[in-house]
Amino acid sequence: xxxxxxxxxxxxxxxxxxxxxxxxxFTEVGVRKASVDEIARRAEVSRSTLYxxxxxxxxxxxxxxxxxxxxxxxxxxxxxVGLTPPEAIAEAFAVGAQLILKDPLMHRLVVDDLxxxxxxxxxxxSMFIDAVTARTVRALxxxxxxxxxxxxxxxxxIIVRLVISQLEVPGSEEKQEPEYVRAFAAKHLSPMxx
Numbered sequence: 001x002x003x004x005x006x007x008x009x010x011x012x013x014x015x016x017x018x019x020x021x022x023x024x025x026f027t028e029v030g031v032r033k034a035s036v037d038e039i040a041r042r043a044e045v046s047r048s049t050l051y052x053x054x055x056x057x058x059x060x061x062x063x064x065x066x067x068x069x070x071x072x073x074x075x076x077x078x079x080x081v082g083l084t085p086p087e088a089i090a091e092a093f094a095v096g097a098q099l100i101l102k103d104p105l106m107h108r109l110v111v112d113d114l115x116x117x118x119x120x121x122x123x124x125x126s127m128f129i130d131a132v133t134a135r136t137v138r139a140l141x142x143x144x145x146x147x148x149x150x151x152x153x154x155x156x157x158i159i160v161r162l163v164i165s166q167l168e169v170p171g172s173e174e175k176q177e178p179e180y181v182r183a184f185a186a187k188h189l190s191p192m193x194x
Contacts (some may be wrong), residue, residue, distance in 0.1 A: 017038065017045065019063055021038075023064050025042065068109070086190035090186040091184040093182060095161065095178075096181070125164075136156045147193065154194070162189070
């Protein structure tokens, strides 16, 4: 009988393996049904190692969602380089729609997994709104937005909240397509950003 392989890498590599395994598990079965034992097995770490890094499933979910957020924001920032601020908002919406439609984990967390609200607290949602708003404002400044800080921040926060509302109660599939989202944002939201 062969010994089970264990991930004895340094803590950073173990953490990355755990997050990758958790993302796979969350994608396949959803957050509520995800098994910490299965995540540890996939990451090739002991259950105790996993719990030393992430004391509960919610902390693991927050870490996976944070990694997903950072990757998504990086894609958005890259997509808006060279655009005007109003064009940038429209393009950011299109990139977000594409991510939600095409990335299996993002789709699972945002669209399919209706139990997410019961797992994450409202404070996590508030932190997410604040983080996305602040990073989007910085990105818009990077492409030339000149609207005064408090007003630009308020406008972007309104836009972020509208996105969350749209995701929670999506319209038809046509209204989720990047082209529709881009045109909608250009017509109704871009005028808020200058």
